[in-house]
Amino acid sequence: MSKKHKTVLAIGPHPDDIELGCFGTMCKYTQEWSNVHFLILSKGEGGTDEWDRIEEAKKSAALLQCKLHLEDLPDRYMTEWQETISVIEKHIKKIKPDIVFIPSGNDVHQDHRAIYNACLVAVRLVDEVYIYQAPSTTMGFQPTMYFDITDFIKTKTKAVRIHSTQWGKVYMAERAVEWLAEYRAFDIFRNDRYMEAFEVLRIVK
Numbered sequence: 795m796s797k798k799h800k801t802v803l804a805i806g807p808h809p810d811d812i813e814l815g816c817f818g819t820m821c822k823y824t825q826e827w828s829n830v831h832f833l834i835l836s837k838g839e840g841g842t843d844e845w846d847r848i849e850e851a852k853k854s855a856a857l858l859q860c861k862l863h864l865e866d867l868p869d870r871y872m873t874e875w876q877e878t879i880s881v882i883e884k885h886i887k888k889i890k891p892d893i894v895f896i897p898s899g900n901d902v903h904q905d906h907r908a909i910y911n912a913c914l915v916a917v918r919l920v921d922e923v924y925i926y927q928a929p930s931t932t933m934g935f936q937p938t939m940y941f942d943i944t945d946f947i948k949t950k951t952k953a954v955r956i957h958s959t960q961w962g963k964v965y966m967a968e969r970a971v972e973w974l975a976e977y978r979a980f981d982i983f984r985n986d987r988y989m990e991a992f993e994v995l996r997i998v999k
Protein backbone atom coordinates (compact mmCIF):
# COMPACT_ATOMS: atom_id res chain seq x y z
CA MET A 795 0.00 0.00 0.00
CA SER A 796 1.31 3.40 -0.85
CA LYS A 797 0.63 6.38 1.37
CA LYS A 798 -1.66 9.00 -0.11
CA HIS A 799 0.47 11.91 0.92
CA LYS A 800 4.09 11.50 0.02
CA THR A 801 7.17 12.81 1.74
CA VAL A 802 9.31 14.46 -0.92
CA LEU A 803 12.92 15.59 -0.54
CA ALA A 804 14.83 17.79 -2.98
CA ILE A 805 18.61 17.90 -2.53
CA GLY A 806 20.64 20.90 -3.74
CA PRO A 807 24.42 21.36 -3.58
CA HIS A 808 23.94 25.17 -3.49
CA PRO A 809 21.17 27.54 -2.35
CA ASP A 810 19.59 28.11 -5.82
CA ASP A 811 19.76 24.63 -7.39
CA ILE A 812 16.36 23.36 -6.22
CA GLU A 813 14.63 26.52 -7.42
CA LEU A 814 16.20 26.23 -10.88
CA GLY A 815 15.86 22.45 -11.19
CA CYS A 816 12.57 21.36 -9.61
CA PHE A 817 10.77 24.19 -7.78
CA GLY A 818 7.66 23.98 -9.99
CA THR A 819 7.41 20.26 -9.30
CA MET A 820 7.77 20.93 -5.56
CA CYS A 821 4.87 23.42 -5.88
CA LYS A 822 2.80 20.65 -7.44
CA TYR A 823 3.61 18.20 -4.64
CA THR A 824 2.77 20.86 -2.05
CA GLN A 825 -0.58 21.50 -3.71
CA GLU A 826 -1.27 17.75 -3.46
CA TRP A 827 -0.61 17.98 0.30
CA SER A 828 2.66 16.13 0.21
CA ASN A 829 5.31 17.00 2.79
CA VAL A 830 8.11 18.75 0.94
CA HIS A 831 11.63 19.10 2.33
CA PHE A 832 14.62 20.97 0.88
CA LEU A 833 18.15 19.89 1.83
CA ILE A 834 20.77 22.47 0.83
CA LEU A 835 24.27 21.16 1.32
CA SER A 836 26.31 24.36 1.29
CA LYS A 837 25.87 28.01 2.10
CA GLY A 838 27.08 28.95 -1.39
CA GLU A 839 29.86 30.98 0.12
CA GLY A 840 32.01 30.63 -3.02
CA GLY A 841 29.96 33.14 -4.97
CA THR A 842 29.10 35.79 -2.44
CA ASP A 843 28.38 36.62 1.20
CA GLU A 844 27.07 33.36 2.67
CA TRP A 845 24.66 35.05 5.05
CA ASP A 846 22.77 36.64 2.14
CA ARG A 847 22.49 33.32 0.35
CA ILE A 848 21.00 31.57 3.39
CA GLU A 849 18.45 34.35 3.78
CA GLU A 850 17.55 33.95 0.10
CA ALA A 851 17.15 30.19 0.53
CA LYS A 852 14.88 30.71 3.53
CA LYS A 853 12.74 33.22 1.63
CA SER A 854 12.20 31.04 -1.43
CA ALA A 855 11.52 27.92 0.71
CA ALA A 856 8.94 30.01 2.59
CA LEU A 857 6.97 30.44 -0.66
CA LEU A 858 6.10 26.74 -0.29
CA GLN A 859 6.19 26.60 3.49
CA CYS A 860 8.35 23.54 3.06
CA LYS A 861 10.88 22.33 5.62
CA LEU A 862 14.37 23.65 4.94
CA HIS A 863 17.47 21.75 6.09
CA LEU A 864 20.81 23.54 5.78
CA GLU A 865 24.25 21.97 5.84
CA ASP A 866 27.70 23.49 5.65
CA LEU A 867 29.72 21.47 3.14
CA PRO A 868 32.49 23.49 1.44
CA ASP A 869 31.18 25.24 -1.68
CA ARG A 870 33.26 24.20 -4.75
CA TYR A 871 35.22 21.64 -2.72
CA MET A 872 32.58 18.95 -2.04
CA THR A 873 33.59 15.32 -2.25
CA GLU A 874 31.61 12.23 -3.12
CA TRP A 875 33.11 10.32 -0.21
CA GLN A 876 31.99 9.31 3.26
CA GLU A 877 32.02 12.80 4.81
CA THR A 878 29.36 13.83 2.28
CA ILE A 879 27.44 10.54 2.18
CA SER A 880 26.99 10.53 5.96
CA VAL A 881 25.60 14.09 5.94
CA ILE A 882 22.96 13.13 3.34
CA GLU A 883 22.21 9.79 5.04
CA LYS A 884 21.57 11.59 8.35
CA HIS A 885 18.72 13.52 6.69
CA ILE A 886 17.38 10.50 4.80
CA LYS A 887 17.06 8.60 8.09
CA LYS A 888 15.29 11.53 9.76
CA ILE A 889 12.98 12.61 6.91
CA LYS A 890 12.27 9.10 5.52
CA PRO A 891 11.36 10.39 2.04
CA ASP A 892 9.20 8.42 -0.39
CA ILE A 893 10.58 10.43 -3.30
CA VAL A 894 13.94 12.18 -3.72
CA PHE A 895 15.15 14.64 -6.36
CA ILE A 896 18.92 14.90 -6.87
CA PRO A 897 21.28 16.88 -9.16
CA SER A 898 22.74 15.38 -12.33
CA GLY A 899 26.15 13.72 -12.58
CA ASN A 900 26.34 14.97 -16.19
CA ASP A 901 27.37 18.40 -15.03
CA VAL A 902 30.36 20.70 -15.48
CA HIS A 903 30.16 21.79 -11.82
CA GLN A 904 32.33 19.55 -9.66
CA ASP A 905 30.02 19.91 -6.63
CA HIS A 906 27.05 18.65 -8.64
CA ARG A 907 28.99 15.59 -9.82
CA ALA A 908 30.17 14.90 -6.26
CA ILE A 909 26.67 15.20 -4.78
CA TYR A 910 25.19 13.00 -7.50
CA ASN A 911 27.73 10.28 -6.70
CA ALA A 912 27.25 10.64 -2.93
CA CYS A 913 23.47 10.46 -3.42
CA LEU A 914 23.76 7.15 -5.31
CA VAL A 915 24.90 5.68 -2.00
CA ALA A 916 22.90 7.81 0.45
CA VAL A 917 19.50 7.31 -1.25
CA ARG A 918 20.01 3.68 -2.23
CA LEU A 919 16.96 2.53 -0.22
CA VAL A 920 14.58 5.21 -1.53
CA ASP A 921 11.95 3.83 -3.93
CA GLU A 922 11.60 6.84 -6.22
CA VAL A 923 14.60 8.90 -7.26
CA TYR A 924 14.64 11.54 -10.00
CA ILE A 925 17.44 13.66 -11.41
CA TYR A 926 16.87 17.34 -12.17
CA GLN A 927 18.58 19.69 -14.60
CA ALA A 928 20.74 22.61 -13.44
CA PRO A 929 22.14 25.41 -15.63
CA SER A 930 25.53 23.64 -15.52
CA THR A 931 24.06 20.26 -16.55
CA THR A 932 25.49 19.01 -19.86
CA MET A 933 23.82 17.69 -23.02
CA GLY A 934 24.30 14.23 -21.51
CA PHE A 935 21.07 14.89 -19.55
CA GLN A 936 18.32 12.82 -21.17
CA PRO A 937 14.99 13.30 -19.43
CA THR A 938 12.20 10.73 -19.54
CA MET A 939 9.82 12.15 -16.96
CA TYR A 940 8.06 15.51 -17.25
CA PHE A 941 6.07 17.53 -14.73
CA ASP A 942 3.60 20.08 -16.07
CA ILE A 943 4.37 23.22 -14.04
CA THR A 944 2.25 25.66 -16.07
CA ASP A 945 0.23 26.63 -12.99
CA PHE A 946 3.44 27.31 -11.05
CA ILE A 947 5.77 28.98 -13.56
CA LYS A 948 5.28 32.40 -11.96
CA THR A 949 6.01 31.00 -8.51
CA LYS A 950 9.12 29.27 -9.87
CA THR A 951 10.48 32.45 -11.48
CA LYS A 952 9.70 34.36 -8.27
CA ALA A 953 11.62 31.75 -6.25
CA VAL A 954 14.61 31.96 -8.60
CA ARG A 955 14.57 35.76 -8.55
CA ILE A 956 14.64 35.82 -4.74
CA HIS A 957 18.29 34.77 -5.10
CA SER A 958 19.28 38.35 -5.90
CA THR A 959 22.97 37.80 -5.11
CA GLN A 960 23.06 35.62 -8.25
CA TRP A 961 21.32 38.01 -10.65
CA GLY A 962 24.54 38.58 -12.59
CA LYS A 963 24.27 35.04 -13.96
CA VAL A 964 22.33 34.86 -17.23
CA TYR A 965 20.33 31.76 -16.24
CA MET A 966 18.78 33.65 -13.30
CA ALA A 967 16.81 35.91 -15.66
CA GLU A 968 13.04 35.42 -15.69
CA ARG A 969 13.06 34.83 -19.46
CA ALA A 970 15.77 32.14 -19.09
CA VAL A 971 13.73 30.25 -16.49
CA GLU A 972 10.57 30.49 -18.61
CA TRP A 973 12.38 29.62 -21.81
CA LEU A 974 13.83 26.37 -20.41
CA ALA A 975 10.40 25.32 -19.10
CA GLU A 976 8.86 26.11 -22.49
CA TYR A 977 11.63 24.25 -24.33
CA ARG A 978 11.04 21.20 -22.12
CA ALA A 979 7.35 21.32 -23.07
CA PHE A 980 8.34 21.36 -26.77
CA ASP A 981 10.42 18.23 -26.07
CA ILE A 982 7.16 16.33 -25.72
CA PHE A 983 5.03 18.37 -28.17
CA ARG A 984 3.01 20.22 -25.52
CA ASN A 985 2.41 23.70 -26.83
CA ASP A 986 1.54 26.57 -24.49
CA ARG A 987 2.74 24.62 -21.47
CA TYR A 988 5.71 24.83 -19.11
CA MET A 989 7.49 21.68 -17.95
CA GLU A 990 10.29 20.57 -15.68
CA ALA A 991 12.11 17.52 -17.03
CA PHE A 992 13.79 14.71 -15.10
CA GLU A 993 15.81 11.60 -15.61
CA VAL A 994 14.50 8.60 -13.72
CA LEU A 995 17.18 7.03 -11.58
CA ARG A 996 14.82 4.47 -10.06
CA ILE A 997 11.16 3.65 -9.43
CA VAL A 998 10.36 0.68 -7.22
CA LYS A 999 6.73 -0.46 -7.22
Ligand SMILES: [Zn+2]
Binds near residue numbers: 807811903906928
Ligand atom coordinates in the same frame (compact mmCIF):
# COMPACT_ATOMS: atom_id res chain seq x y z
ZN1 LIG B 1 24.67 24.34 -7.85
